Amino acid sequence: MTAKVDSKEVGLIAGLNLFNFFLGTRDLHYGLWQDDLEVCIQNLPAAQQRYSDFLISHIPAGVKRILDVGCGAGGLASELLARGFEVEGVSPSPLLSEAAQQQAGEGFKIHQGRFEDVRFDQEQKFDLVMFSESFQYITLASVFENAMQRLKPGGYILICDFFKTDAPGRSVIGGGHPLKKFMAALEKSGLEVLADEDITRETAPNLDIVDQMGRELLHPTFKLIGYAFDSNHPWLAKLLRWKYQKKIKKINRKYLSGERNGENFALHKVYRLLLLRKPEQ
Ligand SMILES: C[S@@+](CC[C@H](N)C(=O)[O-])C[C@H]1O[C@@H](n2cnc3c(N)ncnc32)[C@H](O)[C@@H]1O
Incomplete structure (x- = not known):
């Protein structure tokens, strides 16, 4: 039996292809929107470059030696290699590994x-293990x-990723380990915290760009497809709406x-960006 394809992986690759086609970006991480950069889709590659920098x-x-865990489409690894670091990657996704x-x-x-x-060779050690927006996907108990x-x-260890706060209510934005659990695991680890920076605002x-895409691109496109389908195939449209009502509701909400x-x-x-250090002994 062939292995099931992970829908998150498909989403990442679809996003990669879309943004690569329109904007020429091959990064899979958020952008860093500092105050002088106007928030608009055209500036996404510049914001992503600021995040990398x-x-x-x-x-x-x-x-010198860096392990890039969850190396995505290899954007950061390429930059690090160009700057003279020795870099190896970890990737669970055959399609992203190819890219x-x-x-x-x-x-x-x-x-x-x-x-x-x-599994690594026991001898194979690195100076730095990096998690750029990949930490949230990895089991907290053993990471x-x-x-x-x-x-x-x-x-x-260099981590740059988001975590869940315990703000009340359910968020439509998924992902992130709960911050409290992360902090408890970090305290237990014995790692020294050298830097801890909050870049939530930047x-x-x-997400404002995603919201704009939803309102100005996805919503009118779905509406148009629905309108054409309802007019040309009214019975089939009714049947599909009924059959996929839960999925449609979920997409609408999300x-x-x-x-x-x-x-x-x-x-x-x-x-947060966190720089952690393993004790000397
Ligand atoms: C949002 S992308 C970030 C990619 C890249 N690090 C970047 O900054 O552009 C998340 C990455 O984590 C990887 N990933 C997901 N689960 C993982 C796991 N259990 N172990 C290692 N990598 C994982 C995905 O394949 C993907 O490459």
Whole structure:
């Protein structure tokens, strides 16, 4: 039997293809919208570049070997390789690995599989393990222990990702480990916290762009398709609406309700960059 394709993976690749086609971006992370950058879809590549620069600026001096966990389409790995770092990636997605290999070149070694499952040579140690918007996908219970096993003594973990706050109510924006659970796991890990920066305000505008796309692109497009279908195939349209009523309701709530915006993101999520250090012994 062939393995089931993960719908999140399909979503990431569909987004990658769409934004690559229209904007030429091959990054899969949020943009960093600093005050001088107008929030509009055309500026997404510039905002994503600012995020990459911000992340890379937190790599401590002396770091040479980096493990890029959840390397996406290889955008960050390419930048790091170009800056002279030795980089290896971890990727559970064959389709994204293919894109990453193409972008970062044949010399970029990708460990295929989930970080939880990939087996490394015991000798193979890194100076820094990086999680750029991939931390939220990885099992919290074992992530620090696994990352520390891959590090030399005194090595670093760099996390840039969002977490769930405990604001009341249900958010239509998914993803992120609960912040309280993350903090408890971090405290238990024995890692030293060297930097902890909150970039929620600068990342929330990504959701305003998603909201605008919902209102100005998806909603009118779905409406138009519905209108044409209702007129040309009224019985089939009724049947499909009835059969997929739950799915349609979910899509409407998630993407078309107008709740998927920066304000809600800033209420239900907190986006943090953390630089952590493994003790010397
Ligand atoms: C939002 S993308 C971020 C990609 C890239 N790091 C970036 O900053 O553009 C999330 C990445 O996490 C990867 N991922 C998901 N689950 C994972 C797991 N269990 N172990 C390792 N990577 C995982 C996905 O395949 C994808 O590459």
